[in-house]
Amino acid sequence: MSDIAIRPGRSEELSDIAALNDHAFGGPEEGRITRALWNNGDTLLSLVAVKDNKLVGHIEMFRIRVDGADCAAGLGPMSIHPDYQKTGIGSALVRRALAAMHAAQRLPVFVLGHPDYYPRFGFSADAAEAFSAPWSGPAFMAWGADEASVSEGQLTYPRAFAGDPPPNAA
Numbered sequence: 020m021s022d023i024a025i026r027p028g029r030s031e032e033l034s035d036i037a038a039l040n041d042h043a044f045g046g047p048e049e050g051r052i053t054r055a056l057w058n059n060g061d062t063l064l065s066l067v068a069v070k071d072n073k074l075v076g077h078i079e080m081f082r083i084r085v086d087g088a089d090c091a092a093g094l095g096p097m098s099i100h101p102d103y104q105k106t107g108i109g110s111a112l113v114r115r116a117l118a119a120m121h122a123a124q125r126l127p128v129f130v131l132g133h134p135d136y137y138p139r140f141g142f143s144a145d146a147a148e149a150f151s152a153p154w155s156g157p158a159f160m161a162w163g164a165d166e167a168s169v170s171e172g173q174l175t176y177p178r179a180f181a182g183d184p185p186p187n188a189a
């Protein structure tokens with residue numbers, strides 16, 4: 020991790036970021052979603068991990084509306100290059116992105132992701148139960164909801180996800 024830099028993703032890197040997601044997930048869906056989030060102006064934060072000028076990791080945070088108000092965030096897509104997985108890069112990206120969402124009006128963050136991965140960062144399925152979304156169950160988790168301005172409500176995801184579950188679904 021010591022020689023990995025984490026910084027905001029740049030617009031000229033969008034193709035490389037999309038390709039990294041497609042490579043890590045093994046299909047074109049997460050790259051498409053990332054492009055749509057950027058192109059539709061729905062991204063809140065995009066971070067990349069870089070080693071020796073090579074993109075090795077990416078995390079996206081996007082806006083979610085709660086009962087019509089812009090007051091929450093979603094996590095994903097998130098990808099680490101297969102050669103660099105399980106070396107701590109994903110954890111570093113998640114922690115950096117969550118800190119930014121906390122600093123930004125203490126936004127609660129939602130994820131549909133691996134139930135064995137996200138709880139280590141404080142995500143919990145119980146915390147998501149008061150929110151209605153097109154998905155539910157142990158993979159649908161919330162972070163920071165106890166300190167947020169909203170404690171319940173209907174979530175509206177960006178149109179990048181229309182017809183599809185959000186990324187990171189287990």
Ligand SMILES: CC(C)(COP(=O)(O)OP(=O)(O)OC[C@H]1O[C@@H](n2cnc3c(N)ncnc32)[C@H](O)[C@@H]1OP(=O)(O)O)[C@@H](O)C(=O)NCCC(=O)NCCS
Nearest residue numbers: 043097098099104105106107108109110132133135136187
């Ligand atoms: C899942 C992913 C983002 C994790 O990032 P990472 O940098 O490899 O993970 P870290 O090094 O920070 O953390 C490693 C830990 O995560 C666990 N982990 C990795 N992938 C996991 C998965 N799919 N499900 C559950 N746990 C997972 C490892 O077992 C390890 O656990 P340990 O600390 O108890 O040994 C990365 O493996 C990846 O890009 N996978 C393919 C794309 C994907 O599934 N993205 C969605 C993420 S939900």
